[in-house]
Amino acid sequence: MVSRAAWLYIVLVAAIAGPLVATTHAKPSDIPPHPLLVLIVLQLLFLVCDSAKTPLTSRQTKWSPSSAATLAAVVLLGPMAAALVGAVSVLSLRRRLLVAERLFNGAMYALCGLAAGVVYVRLHGPVELPEARDFRLVAFAFAVAATVHVLANHTLIWGVYRLNRGGGMLRREGLESSLPLLLASDLGYACLGLVIASLWQVMDWFSAVLVLVPLFVARWAMGQFAEQQRAYAATMNALCQAVETKDYYTRGHGDRVSRGAVMIAREIGMSSDRTDAIRFAGMLHDVGKLGVPTQVLQKTGPLTEDEYAAIQLHPMRGLEIVREIGFLYEALNGIMHHHERIDGRGYPMGLAGHEIPEFARVIAVADAFDSMTSTRSYREAKSINMAIGELRRGAGTQFDPLIVEAFIAALEIEEWPLPAPARAPADLTIVTVQDHDDPTAPLQVVIP
Amino acid sequence: MTGSTMAGRQAPDRITYWQAVDSGRLLLVATAATLVTAAVAVTALQAGPISTHRSYWTSALAFGGFIAFGELLRLALPGGREAAPIAMVGAMSYALLLETPKTGYPKESALLVIAVAAAGMTVGALPHIAAGRSAGITGICTRIVAVACVAFIFRPLVPEVTGPHRPWALAFAIMALLVCLGWLIDTLIGALIRADDVGARFAVAVLDEIRLQWPLGLAVGASVIITVFSDKTVGLGILAVFTGPLLVTQIAFRRYAGIRATYLQTVRSLARVTEVAGYVEAGHSRRVSRLAVAVGRGLGMPEPDLLALEYAALMHDIGQLSLRDPIPGGATVLVSPADQDRIAELGADVIREAGVLDHVADLVRCQSWPARGHDPEPPLGSMIIRAANAFDDMVGGSIDRDRSAAALERLRLDPDQYHEGVVDALAEVAGRRVPSRL
Numbered sequence: 001m002v003s004r005a006a007w008l009y010i011v012l013v014a015a016i017a018g019p020l021v022a023t024t025h026a027k028p029s030d031i032p033p034h035p036l037l038v039l040i041v042l043q044l045l046f047l048v049c050d051s052a053k054t055p056l057t058s059r060q061t062k063w064s065p066s067s068a069a070t071l072a073a074v075v076l077l078g079p080m081a082a083a084l085v086g087a088v089s090v091l092s093l094r095r096r097l098l099v100a101e102r103l104f105n106g107a108m109y110a111l112c113g114l115a116a117g118v119v120y121v122r123l124h125g126p127v128e129l130p131e132a133r134d135f136r137l138v139a140f141a142f143a144v145a146a147t148v149h150v151l152a153n154h155t156l157i158w159g160v161y162r163l164n165r166g167g168g169m170l171r172r173e174g175l176e177s178s179l180p181l182l183l184a185s186d187l188g189y190a191c192l193g194l195v196i197a198s199l200w201q202v203m204d205w206f207s208a209v210l211v212l213v214p215l216f217v218a219r220w221a222m223g224q225f226a227e228q229q230r231a232y233a234a235t236m237n238a239l240c241q242a243v244e245t246k247d248y249y250t251r252g253h254g255d256r257v258s259r260g261a262v263m264i265a266r267e268i269g270m271s272s273d274r275t276d277a278i279r280f281a282g283m284l285h286d287v288g289k290l291g292v293p294t295q296v297l298q299k300t301g302p303l304t305e306d307e308y309a310a311i312q313l314h315p316m317r318g319l320e321i322v323r324e325i326g327f328l329y330e331a332l333n334g335i336m337h338h339h340e341r342i343d344g345r346g347y348p349m350g351l352a353g354h355e356i357p358e359f360a361r362v363i364a365v366a367d368a369f370d371s372m373t374s375t376r377s378y379r380e381a382k383s384i385n386m387a388i389g390e391l392r393r394g395a396g397t398q399f400d401p402l403i404v405e406a407f408i409a410a411l412e413i414e415e416w417p418l419p420a421p422a423r424a425p426a427d428l429t430i431v432t433v434q435d436h437d438d439p440t441a442p443l444q445v446v447i448p
Numbered sequence: 449m450t451g452s453t454m455a456g457r458q459a460p461d462r463i464t465y466w467q468a469v470d471s472g473r474l475l476l477v478a479t480a481a482t483l484v485t486a487a488v489a490v491t492a493l494q495a496g497p498i499s500t501h502r503s504y505w506t507s508a509l510a511f512g513g514f515i516a517f518g519e520l521l522r523l524a525l526p527g528g529r530e531a532a533p534i535a536m537v538g539a540m541s542y543a544l545l546l547e548t549p550k551t552g553y554p555k556e557s558a559l560l561v562i563a564v565a566a567a568g569m570t571v572g573a574l575p576h577i578a579a580g581r582s583a584g585i586t587g588i589c590t591r592i593v594a595v596a597c598v599a600f601i602f603r604p605l606v607p608e609v610t611g612p613h614r615p616w617a618l619a620f621a622i623m624a625l626l627v628c629l630g631w632l633i634d635t636l637i638g639a640l641i642r643a644d645d646v647g648a649r650f651a652v653a654v655l656d657e658i659r660l661q662w663p664l665g666l667a668v669g670a671s672v673i674i675t676v677f678s679d680k681t682v683g684l685g686i687l688a689v690f691t692g693p694l695l696v697t698q699i700a701f702r703r704y705a706g707i708r709a710t711y712l713q714t715v716r717s718l719a720r721v722t723e724v725a726g727y728v729e730a731g732h733s734r735r736v737s738r739l740a741v742a743v744g745r746g747l748g749m750p751e752p753d754l755l756a757l758e759y760a761a762l763m764h765d766i767g768q769l770s771l772r773d774p775i776p777g778g779a780t781v782l783v784s785p786a787d788q789d790r791i792a793e794l795g796a797d798v799i800r801e802a803g804v805l806d807h808v809a810d811l812v813r814c815q816s817w818p819a820r821g822h823d824p825e826p827p828l829g830s831m832i833i834r835a836a837n838a839f840d841d842m843v844g845g846s847i848d849r850d851r852s853a854a855a856l857e858r859l860r861l862d863p864d865q866y867h868e869g870v871v872d873a874l875a876e877v878a879g880r881r882v883p884s885r886l
Binding site: 130132138184189190194234239243245287290317325 | 616664666669670673674677678681682685689690691695704707708710714720721763766770799802803805
């Protein structure tokens with residue numbers, strides 16, 4: 001859906017782009033023979049590139065190399081033609097585009113093309129078929145023009161995202177998550193514009209076809225990457241679920257902790273790489289529980305010291321399992337130390353305060369919160385407000401107060417996926433009766 | 449094809465390939481070394497009289513630098529392969545350049561191409577050596593031989609295709625053919641080396657290599673032609689401009705290869721949960737998967753199938769997680785067929801949950817089916833997992849030959865359960881086993 005503010009913005013962009021392009025002083029260049037044909041070929045190239053938009057990651061960011069066509073027009077035909085190439089974005093072959101999106105894309109790409117063209121001409125870039133003798137000048141002016149194009153493009157898109165997302169609140173996701181990669185890809189492929197222009201002298205329109213080949217191979221590789229990434233996440237999910245089937249009440253625990261950890265990570269401004277890593281760490285944080293004998297997990301009444309030690313070992317067991325995965329080192333730390341306490345009375349190492357890795361402090365909060373808001377065999381689920389109260393009470397002793405506050409702030413923006421209220425299974429003997437994650441019901445240990 | 453003929457063909461094939469290919473690698477290095485020595489010697493002798501010509505040095509330096517840069521940015525591809533697409537673009541473009549440096553002898557300019565390519569690749573390999581990585585001699589030699597073939601064919605043709613009134617399409621067509629030839633040489637040598645390294649059949653290795661390399665080959669080929677023609681109009685500056693798109697393309701491939709590697713690592717690691725939970729013996733999943741992949745390769749399975757087989761073998765016991773109590777020792781070979789079916793079924797359900805690994809789930813589901821008399825017949829992958837699993841349940845990590853012979857004997861006694869061809873291939877693989885770290 002398009003918000004009213006975003007609509008206003010789009011109309012504004014279009015209202016600026018239209019007259020500006022129309023009044024551009026268009027000095028018809030006759031250096032490439034048949035300038036009209038060149039324009040049409042470049043417009044077609046733009047549409048082909050645009051229809052091949054491809055997701056850069058499994059999440060939202062989509063990317064297309066169409067700027068190469070606009071920038072080729074800058075060199076071959078000048079600013080106005082570049083704007084006209086960008087404007088065909090209105091006719092995009094992609095279906096399911098809203099009218100607003102078409103209008104915005106057309107106006108935006110026209111403006112970007114115009115800006116790049118004007119900059120190119122101002123820097124004395126010659127509008128003609130590039131030649132060897134003044135190629136240095138061409139390359140310099142082109143590099144600046146390409147940078148202007150990319151920046152203008154991202155700024156305008158950023159504006160529409162900002163106005164259209166979450167009531168003006170910009171979340172650290174989507175467009176932003178892979179911004180450096182996106183900018184680099186755009187700049188890299190923008191260079192193809194000059195390559196097309198250079199080839200034009202030899203092979204005419206065919207240069208556009210030839211340039212499409214590496215473009216589409218790259219697109220294929222990116223598509224494969226996104227597909228593998230999706231498959232990877234799905235497989236990981238399935239395996240984690242399999243691990244959780246051992247325990248009736250903790251189903252979905254890993255998934256929710258992962259989500260909570262990501263919410264905190266965004267709130268405290270972690271980079272996208274680290275956010276990805278903490279997503280996996282959260283999902284896998286309790287995988288080591290498999291190494292704890294079932295009878296210990298299902299024991300009623302106080303545990304012996306040996307049994308308690310077996311439970312305390314589970315973060316190490318988890319580390320053992322995931323150690324060889326090519327994760328960030330921090331993710332491993334997060335799994336290993338997620339039961340440390342700020343006051344140093346946690347396990348397995350008894351680290352205190354900021355000795356505890358940040359990932360572990362984040363996971364600890366999400367972990368305890370999910371445990372409290374889920375039903376256990378010995379108690380009902382607590383409400384979110386009660387659980388928040390418990391987190392606040394533990395802040396400074398069990399939890400890092402900053403992380404707790406960040407989590408509470410994140411909970412106000414994003415809804416927490418409460419687990420479906422678990423009905424007690426028919427066979428009560430297969431249920432875990434102790435939850436090592438629950439800060440309100442610490443494990444009882446027999447004192448010898 | 450019945451099992452016995454499959455196995456009968458297998459043994460002699462392997463030996464000939466070992467011998468042929470081992471000398472093949474030597475031959476490759478020797479050929480490349482000879483070419484490079486001759487090229488460097490002749491180029492050095494020629495350089496005196498022509499070195500006054502400035503473009504000779506600038507283009508050699510520009511392309512040499514470009515090749516070195518590409519060699520520095522080698523690309524790891526799935527399956528432990530390594531490629532250097534940007535170096536290949538540089539070397540091939542230099543070989544297909546539409547201008548001859550004014551030596552007057554086109555043949556000598558082919559030797560110049562080889563010398564520059566070799567120098568560039570060597571310089572680009574130095575940082576790899578300094579960082580303690582492999583120098584990648586085989587890859588460099590392969591690229592040099594491919595580039596040399598193309599250069600020897602094309603350099604004498606340059607005056608013909610660039611003469612007056614020649615259409616660009618002629619040069620284009622010849623280049624397209626030669627780029628394909630270069631790619632084919634590169635791919636075939638790669639397949640030959642790989643067949644040797646992993647013990648695959650040559651024909652299968654060629655198809656695997658083509659399937660994996662064609663997208664990159666296509667991009668390299670088109671990039672070469674683009675570079676050559678735009679160099680003709682705007683000069684060497686285009687090398688700098690074109691580096692941008694090439695780098696982005698390479699990043700796309702790198703990310704793809706990277707996530708595939710992480711994916712495999714993750715499945716490998718998570719498959720060990722059954723071991724940590726005490727359901728199966730330590731190292732079982734990984735040993736079974738290694739055995740299964742080796743057997744599958746011996747039976748000529750193509751690489752995508754081998755990947756599915758590896759995943760299935762790693763996760764073949766995952767269904768045990770749903771069991772209330774671990775099976776003593778985890779040996780599924782000892783439980784009743786009905787329970788085996790149930791474990792397989794539960795495991796397949798877990799994997800199907802992912803939604804993207806249904807073919808793997810099928811392999812896991814059918815692993816409990818007997819090789820004969822089951823309708824429908826189990827897929828080959830499942831029969832391999834069944835045999836490898838039974839073998840490992842009996843032998844474990846031990847490499848005692850008597851123990852493994854006894855286990856194989858037991859599998860052979862039960863041809864209804866264990867496919868004969870699979871067991872024969874397994875025997876062959878087991879004979880090569882060396883102590884592993886696990």
